[in-house]
Amino acid sequence: MQRVDLFPTHEYQGLKLRSGRPYPFGATVIGNAVNFSIYSRYATDCTLVLFHNHEEEPFIEIPFFKEFKLGNVFSMMVFDLDYENIEYGFRMDGPFNPQEGHRFDKTKILMDPYAKLIVGRDVWGQQPNWDSKYQYRARVVFDDFDWENDLPLETPVNDLVIYEMHVRNFTCGAGAGVKHPGTFAGIAEKIPYLLELGVNCVELMPIHEFDEFENSRPSPVDGHMLYNLWGYSNVGFFAPKAAYASTGRFSMQVDELKNLIKQLHANGIEVILDVVFNHTAEGNENGPYISYRGIDNKTYYMLTHDGYYFNFSGCGNTLNCNNPNVRDMIVESLRYWVTDYHVDGFRFDLAAILGRDQNGYPMANPPLLESLAHDPILGKTKLIAEAWDAGGLYQVGSFPSWGRWAEWNGKFRDSIRRFIKSDEHVLADVKERIIGSPDLYASQNRGIKASVNFITAHDGFTMMDLVSYDGKHNEANGEGNRDGEDNNNSWNCGWEGECEDVGINFLRHKQIKNAISLLMVSQGIPMVLSGDEMGNTQFGNNNAYCQDNEIAWLDWNNLEKNADLFNYFKKIIRFRRQHKVLRYEYHLGHNDYRNLGYPDFSWHGVKAWQPWSGYNDLTLAFMLNGQYADTDGVPDDFIYVAMNMHWDMHGFELPQLPEGMAWHVFANTEMAAPDDICEPGEEPVVENQGEVLVGGRSIMILVGKKAVK
């Protein structure tokens, strides 16, 4: 049966047209036509501009006839287009009155906000034609893909071990050994590595189309080019970055990314996207016209009463997230990544902005966040907020969540960093963090699963640099070392930077093992920064957003050099994944509420059952009762963790286990590899069941289970 409404009714310069479907927005193939639809509240006229691929001049500009507009939506169908070989844009006419918030300019060709494929930056770092009047071009995309049986994995959030990575940094560096460095295909080549490491979720730093040439400049230090490497600057919310695909030069980035996700899923690895809805790449009033400014400035941006751009993002403009139409765009973007790319979750950059109203004031019940928390398609999608912004709104623990949002727990990062470098007066805070931050998340019953714990992330030092530098060294960024966080809670272990001293390097490795141990045995969702497992260094640069070179790229030769670290990381990750008692969803009772003989969780000190800590508040232990975390009726083991962040060795009295069980040692960061950690499940029995000696600045992890003969 043929549809009776799929034939042209108009003609313009040889092309056949019809009034389009207002919904969906963007460019959609319907039969032998392409439906173009775009919303603008304040535009008076719109023209569709079509180019043959890569040509500078359009081959036709079609005005939207009066009958092609419904409400505030312009839509038309164009028949018999060779849609794989055209690029499209719009001219919007309307008032230019910045004080009123309008900046229409019909001399500009604008990119579709709903563009699903964007060309113009197809190969990373390849200089575009700066004189081109239409730089970022939208194209029509084949949205079919053979997913076979793939769907988002719906791994329980408390079972995740997240690996934060950057598409280029992951495989561009020395020794990566991939055929397609710096691309989605390159990541796919490293799936066996990810499986060996044991992570089950990758969090990709922004993969929406962005401009790597934004703020590009030669470094004043040595002249090498600085780029927008990290990509926190959106050009389009529906399209993957072409230059992140090896097939980007053929405009096949959509298929390449889908294939990566399909392969990750086939190997049990979820995909979380870092999304940037707080601002766009258009900057402030001095920035370029790419899309939103020219399409509907007053709708898309938070503006002051006299038409300037609010700057809560620190990047020139702020997306007007709680405007109902922008809100719809954000919801549709996220739905699109889930339905069409099978993405498992999103981490929202500067998410506090999403809770500001159109005048910039924080709201109690932000409609956007409520929509996302209750959205039917996003019902099982992970939602993670970086719960602060650059305008001073800090919402860690108070982010409006409706029980669905998790947060990057910045307090975990700060407490643990201070603890491992032996700061005093931090113990009370550390205890809260280890048990999943109930002070932040128990009150709204958000549970432990609201807490994404991390010690390092793309912002700040790598783990190796955290233990090698007291201060930041960002001179290579060309901002006089003024950029980047000053308050790093780092300690260089006795020397600033790389050194040959065996003792210092041993201590650094031990401190890294201490850090990753605390991350993996704490309640909450752990996030690991890519490269920490091989001791990756950025040479003290804690803000490498612009360093598309060896500073930010992972050096895979470190895998051999720091083999002990990789070995430790993969075993402790495996340990966490095998022990359900480390992965509670909701906060602990701290008592024996099921009358099993031991509480679900208990604090200890150097004396068992006595949690007060002498020694500058730097000794602490805890025990988890595995009987509270059974799988199909089979209880987990007891786990005991002794943390001695004091500089002297101390004996820790061990709590007595039930009859027939004995303590076995899984890890001891005081020991040199290979005695620092063993294969989970093969732990040797501890000789003295009454006490263990924990070295200065060390952690010991014991497992209580049936005595191994």
Next chain:
Amino acid sequence: MENQFDVKQEGTILTIVLGEELATANAPALMDELNKYRDKGVEKVVFDATKLNYIASSGIRTIIFAKQKLGSNPAIEFVNCAKSIYEVFEMTGIQDYITFVNK
């Protein structure tokens, strides 16, 4: 002509000799042609890619179409596939259900 293709069935094997390109100019026509061979007992589809030097998204979809629509899960073979074309298959994930043969 550079984009002409040639389709022939011999027994259970369907052979398609491709031209220099497989893209929107000819991929839809090839799909229409392949459609005629549904339920004709095809068990193997052989693409002769000796001349092929460019494949677009639409071309890739033609190959998936052949796998999905002709017979019950026929074997797909690519003969004399250029390295650049193979790499595109690899990066977009369809190399798994193709056997590559050089003659």
